[in-house]
Amino acid sequence: MKISIGNDHAGPEYKKAIVEMLKARGYEVTNYGTDTDASVDYPDFGHPVANDVSEGKADFGIVICGSGNGIAMTVNKHPKVRAGLCWTKEIAYLTRLHNDANIVSIPARFTSIHQAVEIVETFLDTAFEGGRHQNRVNKIACA
Secondary structure, eight states: OEEEEEEOTTOHHHHHHHHHHHHHTTOEEEEOSOSSOSOOOTHHHHHHHHHHHHTTSOSEEEEEESSSHHHHHHHTTSTTOOEEEOSSHHHHHHHHHTTOOSEEEEEGGGSOHHHHHHHHHHHHHOOOOOTHHHHHHHTTOOO
C-alpha cells in the first residue's frame, strides 16, 4: 500500500511516529511534510498529498496541522479526495466506514502522538461499508 503524508510545523513529531508505524507495517511512504517546527504554510504540504491521492499515486493520504481544519480544507479542494478530520479513532473508523474517506486529517494540537497513531491505524484498517452509504458518497463531488 502507498501512503502520502504531509504536515506543517505542528506535526513533525506526529509524522515521525506515524511513518515509523507505517513502515513497520510494510507500507510505502512518500513524505511531503516539514521536519522542523519553523513556521510554514500548511497548503504547501497538503496539496502534494492530495495530488497523489487524486491521481492514484497513493492509496491513502495523511495530513497534519494544528487544528487539522486548514489542511483538510486544502486537500478537499482536489478531485476524488474525501478527507475526514479525525480527533479520535472512533471518528476515523466512521469516516472510512460511512464516508469512504481517502485522506485522514489529524489535529496535532488536540491529540497526543499515541492517539494520532491509533487514528491512522484505525483509518487504514477500516474498509468502506458501501451499501446505503455509496449513494451518499456519490453525491459529495461537485463536478
